Amino acid sequence: MKNAIVLLSGGLDSATVMAVAKQQGYHCYALSVDYGQRHSAELVAAQCVAQALGAIEQRVVNVDLTVFGGSALTDDRIAVPEQPTTGIPLTYVPARNTIMLSLALAWAEVLQGQDIFIGVNAVDFSGYPDCRPDYILAFETMANLATKAAIEGDRITVHAPLLHLPKADIIKLGIELGVNYEMTVSCYQASFDGRACGVCDSCRLRHAGFKSAGVDDPTRYRSA
Amino acid sequence: MKNAIVLLSGGLDSATVMAVAKQQGYHCYALSVDYGQRHSAELVAAQCVAQALGAIEQRVVNVDLTVFGGSALTDDRIAVPEQPTTGIPLTYVPARNTIMLSLALAWAEVLQGQDIFIGVNAVDFSGYPDCRPDYILAFETMANLATKAAIEGDRITVHAPLLHLPKADIIKLGIELGVNYEMTVSCYQASFDGRACGVCDSCRLRHAGFKSAGVDDPTRYRSA
Numbered sequence: 001m002k003n004a005i006v007l008l009s010g011g012l013d014s015a016t017v018m019a020v021a022k023q024q025g026y027h028c029y030a031l032s033v034d035y036g037q038r039h040s041a042e043l044v045a046a047q048c049v050a051q052a053l054g055a056i057e058q059r060v061v062n063v064d065l066t067v068f069g070g071s072a073l074t075d076d077r078i079a080v081p082e083q084p085t086t087g088i089p090l091t092y093v094p095a096r097n098t099i100m101l102s103l104a105l106a107w108a109e110v111l112q113g114q115d116i117f118i119g120v121n122a123v124d125f126s127g128y129p130d131c132r133p134d135y136i137l138a139f140e141t142m143a144n145l146a147t148k149a150a151i152e153g154d155r156i157t158v159h160a161p162l163l164h165l166p167k168a169d170i171i172k173l174g175i176e177l178g179v180n181y182e183m184t185v186s187c188y189q190a191s192f193d194g195r196a197c198g199v200c201d202s203c204r205l206r207h208a209g210f211k212s213a214g215v216d217d218p219t220r221y222r223s224a
Numbered sequence: 225m226k227n228a229i230v231l232l233s234g235g236l237d238s239a240t241v242m243a244v245a246k247q248q249g250y251h252c253y254a255l256s257v258d259y260g261q262r263h264s265a266e267l268v269a270a271q272c273v274a275q276a277l278g279a280i281e282q283r284v285v286n287v288d289l290t291v292f293g294g295s296a297l298t299d300d301r302i303a304v305p306e307q308p309t310t311g312i313p314l315t316y317v318p319a320r321n322t323i324m325l326s327l328a329l330a331w332a333e334v335l336q337g338q339d340i341f342i343g344v345n346a347v348d349f350s351g352y353p354d355c356r357p358d359y360i361l362a363f364e365t366m367a368n369l370a371t372k373a374a375i376e377g378d379r380i381t382v383h384a385p386l387l388h389l390p391k392a393d394i395i396k397l398g399i400e401l402g403v404n405y406e407m408t409v410s411c412y413q414a415s416f417d418g419r420a421c422g423v424c425d426s427c428r429l430r431h432a433g434f435k436s437a438g439v440d441d442p443t444r445y446r447s448a
Contacts, residue, residue, distance in 0.1 A: 068334045097370070098370050
């Protein structure tokens with residue numbers, strides 16, 4: 001059994017990734033990041049998911065990205081779009097995945113783990129640059145020059161098992177692996193108790209995924 | 225005038241780098257990281273250096289790496305070595321430069337800056353993997369896939385102007401550019417008021433640098 005660091009936001013994708021890592025036989029160490037996100041309810045969800053899926057341990061790192069702002073998720077003055085937009089949306093958080101993967105790399109090295117799992121997806125996604133296959137590969141290459149472990153010959157692998165899956169397939173895979181999606185929070189402006197708005201980009205992609213998978217959407221919406 | 229993010233730890237190298245960036249005509253935005261380092265006095269030094277060298281602004285991001293530990297700088301139970309050691313020393317902080325560069329990348333993107341400066345050095349250094357030229361290049365490659373700016377054609381450059389300089393040359397360069405090294409704190413176990421131990425790896429490299437440069441060592445040592 002090898003140790004894996006799983007970046008667990010508390011959303012649908014990362015919960016599925018954790019189930020995949022577990023199914024592949026890894027000891028899962030769940031890493032969540034409190035970056036001052038508007039939808040902090042996802043951190044509560046992450047805790048529940050980590051427990052439900054049997055993480056060996058979950059840790060939460062605080063890194064306050066509201067210091068920089070520049071995104072609807074880290075600056076209260078920028079509203080979350082409630083209609084489809086063109087280009088990279090305002091919910092893009094500058095360098096977020098790079099920061100999170102870097103933190104995962106730190107923990108991996110301390111744990112002597114060589115495997116990092118992340119739930120990025122480049123099919124039903126918002127067009128974020130740091131969700132693309134080339135980016136993930138470039139991070140992995142960099143990681144293998146960055147660490148003591150790498151110098152000593154232990155190759156770091158960044159696993160992104162959902163990269164090329166449509167949302168519906170992710171959902172089907174997760175259900176097969178026992179993920180309870182009711183627990184997860186994807187909404188960019190979820191209420192404190194994790195209820196979803198139903199109209200942001202993330203809610204739209206999620207709902208369409210359940211519909212396309214032919215699965216009842218278990219999301220707890222505000223209006224429900 | 226272009227905007228540059230300068231990673232400013234408060235030590236000798238990063239102070240020199242900020243002077244170099246300024247001399248090259250950049251508007252300097254100083255970024256310091258409070259990662260729970262044992263030598264938190266360097267953060268006070270960073271503030272003084274940022275002011276002295278005319279940073280447009282300085283920001284401090286908190287990211288608590290004591291959550292992971294694994295280094296003499298982030299785990300109180302691991303002592304800072306006071307004798308030369310072989311291999312990568314215990315003061316190596318897993319993924320530290322990757323985390324710091326990622327934070328700099330976030331701020332660069334928000335500021336629409338394309339230039340990041342870091343004071344890594346691969347000559348008189350402690351053998352840290354994340355101070356090597358190949359690593360810096362790999363980070364830059366990754367950064368140019370990670371961001372919205374990169375997608376829109378703005379190339380990010382990671383400048384490491386001290387990479388190939390011996391410590392004595394760094395000191396001579398800094399003095400020429402008006403850096404007051406008395407302000408800087410390099411010691412891994414500096415006291416709260418910034419006084420240096422004189423025996424850790426960082427103190428040894430620094431002192432040897434002043435000696436080799438033929439410059440009186442302005443460091444405030446504990447015993448002085």
